[in-house]
Amino acid sequence: MIDIRNLSFYYDNEESALLDIDINIKKGESVALIGPNGCGKSTLLKVINGLVFGTKGDYLFLGDSVDRKTMKKKDFTKNFHRKIGFIFQDSSVQLFCTSVYEEIAFGLKQMGYEENIIKDRVCDILKFLDIEHIKNKKPYHLSGGEKKKVAIGAALILNPLVLTLDEPLNGLDPKSKMFIKNMLIDLNKSGKTIICATHDFHYVDGIFERAIVFSKDHKIIRDGKYKDIIEDKEFLKNNNII
Ligand code: ADP
Numbered sequence: 490m491i492d493i494r495n496l497s498f499y500y501d502n503e504e505s506a507l508l509d510i511d512i513n514i515k516k517g518e519s520v521a522l523i524g525p526n527g528c529g530k531s532t533l534l535k536v537i538n539g540l541v542f543g544t545k546g547d548y549l550f551l552g553d554s555v556d557r558k559t560m561k562k563k564d565f566t567k568n569f570h571r572k573i574g575f576i577f578q579d580s581s582v583q584l585f586c587t588s589v590y591e592e593i594a595f596g597l598k599q600m601g602y603e604e605n606i607i608k609d610r611v612c613d614i615l616k617f618l619d620i621e622h623i624k625n626k627k628p629y630h631l632s633g634g635e636k637k638k639v640a641i642g643a644a645l646i647l648n649p650l651v652l653t654l655d656e657p658l659n660g661l662d663p664k665s666k667m668f669i670k671n672m673l674i675d676l677n678k679s680g681k682t683i684i685c686a687t688h689d690f691h692y693v694d695g696i697f698e699r700a701i702v703f704s705k706d707h708k709i710i711r712d713g714k715y716k717d718i719i720e721d722k723e724f725l726k727n728n729n730i731i
Contacts, residue, residue, distance in 0.1 A: 490516045490651070490682060491537060496546030498532055506532040508707045510546070516650065519673075519683040519696055521715055524703030525729040530686035531578065533703075534653050537684065538575040539566070571600070574644030578655040578686075580636035583643070584628035589620065592628050593642040600647070614642045619668070634665030641672070651682040658689040666692045688730070690719055704728060 491514040498507040507529045514520055522530045535541045536548055539555045548555045550569065559565050577583045586592040593614055597607045615621045618638045623631065628639055637657060644652060652673075658666045666689070673696045677683045687693050697715040704710045710728065711718060718724070725731045 490514055490551055491684075492547075492549040492552075493536070493543075494547045494549075496536065496543040496548060498529070498536060498541065499544045505707050507536070507543075510709060512701060512709070512712075514682065514684065516682055517677070517680055519677045519698050520685070521693065521697040521700045522684065522686040522703070523688065523700050523718070523730060525705050528703035528705055529707045530703060531655050534575065534655050534684070534686060537651075537653055538573060539569060540575075567600070571647045572649055573651040573653065574647065574649040576637070576640050576644055576652070576654040576657055578657075578659060580633070580640040581629065583640045584636060587627060588625050589628060589631070589639050589642075590615075590624045592639050593646055595643060596647045610646055614646055617645075618642050618672075634661045634668070637661060637665065637669065641669070645676075649681070651684065652676060654683070654685040656686055656688070658687070658692050663692075670694075670696055690731075702728065702730070 491512065493510055493512040496507060496510045497505065499505050510533065522533060524530055532541065536543060539560050542557050550573070553559065553565070555569065560569070584592055586595055590611060594607050594611045597610060615624055618641065620635065620638050620642070623635060628636060631639065657669055661669070670692055673683055673685070677696070683696065685696070700713065700715040700718045701709055702711040702718060711724070722731065
């Protein structure tokens with residue numbers, strides 16, 4: 490499903506963020522991206538979501554190349570964004586509508602769905618995320634945990650195949666962390682592919698089958714079973730992860 494081949498990424502200041510990355514992720518996997526700050530996890534999520542493109546190498550999503558050229562084609566981009574959702578680390582930068590309802594409805598409105606279908610789908614999502622009581626609130630008045638749920642709702646409304654999240658538990662209280670953790674487990678059980686940058690090892694226990702570990706010099710140093718990697722304390726210590 491996600492096929493990244495020999496990809497490197499350099500920011501404009503020529504600072505490298507990803508070096509010679511090879512990753513293949515199949516439908517239904519749950520993958521944690523792990524590594525010290527600045528190792529390239531967020532940049533990789535941006536690549537996977539077609540927000541930036543490799544300076545070198547290829548990225549294929551469901552067999553189609555995702556690059557500057559293909560992402561200029563309206564039909565391709567629309568179809569691509571329906572299939573993959575991105576939850577930013579800071580939900581505040583992702584929310585821009587006047588109410589929670591509008592925020593969650595936005596994706597379907599953009600796709601041109603009828604109002605009654607939109608209403609039903611938004612109600613389902615509000616219920617699923619247990620945020621029906623805040624549907625008329627302004628997103629910027631919400632708590633961190635509520636904002637995160639709204640950002641997730643805005644992504645889920647399009648029923649994407651893949652959900653990508655950047656440190657989704659950062660700054661949340663324990664109750665919100667548990668809610669998001671259990672929700673990710675349920676979504677993965679229902680068949681969605683989950684790709685998530687994380688360092689919150691205590692709370693994410695049980696979500697991931699696989700972990701991909703990056704070194705501080707932006708290379709993949711390990712790719713394997715999440716449980717094996719997380720239990721290898723010496724490896725994690727030696728690579729500044731714990
Ligand atoms: P992580 O998510 O693992 O903390 P990032 O992907 O944010 O890592 O960053 C990878 C590298 O790219 C770091 O060295 C960081 O300083 C650099 N970087 C990130 N964003 C930018 C940017 N917008 N411009 C220039 N360099 C950046």
